[in-house]
Amino acid sequence: MSYYVGLDVSVKETSVCIVNDAGKICRETKIPSYPDDLVRLLNDPAMPATRIGLEAGPLSQWLFSGMAEAGLPVVCIETRHTKAYLKAQVNKSDRNDARGIAQMMRVNLFRPVHVKTLTSQKRRALLTARKLLQEKAVAIENDIRGLLRNFGLKVGIVSVIKFGERIRELVDGISDLAEIMEPLLAARQKLREQFMVLQGKLLSIVKGDPVCRRLMTVPGVGPVVALAFKATIDIPARFRNSKAVGPSLGLTPRLHQSGEDHRVGRVSLCGDAMMRTLLYEAAQVLLTVVKKWSWLKAWAMNVAKRRGRQRATVALARRLAVIMHRIWIDGSEIRQR
Incomplete structure (x- = not known):
């Protein structure tokens, strides 16, 4: 039995x-x-x-x-x-x-989920911890801006390195505010320092990983996106083909079909939210920051002309996932032209 x-x-x-x-x-x-x-x-x-x-x-x-x-x-x-x-x-x-x-x-009525290897779990923990420190530091910076704005002190656009110097310049001569800002700046500085420790660990892992280095040949893909993609996919052979990666990350539209009713909705947003966000950001970087022209950027720009920038960015994020998976499987690098 x-x-x-x-x-x-x-x-x-x-x-x-x-x-x-x-x-x-x-x-x-x-x-x-x-x-x-x-x-x-x-x-x-x-x-x-x-x-x-x-x-x-x-x-x-x-x-x-x-x-x-x-x-x-x-x-x-x-x-x-x-x-x-x-x-x-x-x-x-x-x-x-x-x-x-x-x-x-x-x-036998179930859908199995892939359980990541221990290495991928540890790399995922590194990415999560790095993101957490970054978000907390940015939250403190935004709170400092809000507190000072109540007194008519506007921080303005300032780099991460010069943020503390700018705040001390604004509260110079206002001893009460200076005493309040110093603990916040100290906490923010500590978070930034520990963030750089994890960032250095991430870069060292990517430097020693040949798969991540090949993934970074894709325009718009940096060390964080490459490492996150490898930790998320874990075992590329578990996908029947590269096109199956897009739906698994929630980057394909929902479909509702019943009788004569046929509706195509927004992207499903299923799967790994962190990886989906990073791919979307990589697509935005390729469309707006990367100046070097490539066939991938040309394809996305044509989509933007027909369907709009938002849909083009999502489509590009999905295509980036497909290309990165194929590069991983083939052991190749992307051709820029």
């Missing part, structure tokens, strides 16, 4: 439901959310698991890796698809969700 397992994971405990091939519940329990505890429970020779499902979430990569290393047939399933299936239940609870996931495993 075959047994199927559904796991509903929370921070402290995981609800476990085991059903047989007829759909009958054989066991239900709650155990701590640790890989070792799950492995001990699911390695029961009396009920060998045919398929184990858990929903993608904050702990899913850690738990998935632990169970996969123990040889368990674990599958990480897509969140939106799971939510749509479980929404049919009248009452939502951890216990009912585990039951629903177990039934999804039994009838």
Whole structure:
């Protein structure tokens, strides 16, 4: 007899439901959310698991890796698809969700999600931490501008390097404001320094990675975009072709078709939001900052004339993803002409 397992994971405990091939519940329990505890429970020779499902979430990569290393047939399933299936239940609870996931495993009604390798997870953590420090520093700078504006002191356009000097110049002679600004400037300076530490680590990784260096031959693509793309895609062979990368990153339009109703909407925005944003920014850079002409820029400019700048930028972001994936697969570099 075959047994199927559904796991509903929370921070402290995981609800476990085991059903047989007829759909009958054989066991239900709650155990701590640790890989070792799950492995001990699911390695029961009396009920060998045919398929184990858990929903993608904050702990899913850690738990998935632990169970996969123990040889368990674990599958990480897509969140939106799971939510749509479980929404049919009248009452939502951890216990009912585990039951629903177990039934999804039994009838093979699920969409698997790729779980990144440990290297890609660490690089993703580096990118996230770098972005966090940058956002906090910018937030402090914007708050300082807002505070000074209340007193008629306008910072204006100033570089990152000269920002502190400009603020001290404005509050010179106003001791009360100077005492308030100094702690904010010190915090901002510390954030900027630590941001540069992570930026240096990122650049050293890219410098030693031949794939990232090839990806950077694409106009508009820099070290951050290249490293983020490699960490996001992780294993390029998991896509059936390069064109499948665009939909996986949410860069293709939604389609709603029912009878005579046929509507093409905005881009789906599914998949990795950070990578999608970076590709969009790279497309903007290529269209507005990069002066060197290339066939890729010419193509995007033609799209902009027909469909507008906004749609051209999205289309270019999608095409950048396709080109970068093909470069990775082929081991080639982009031809500028």
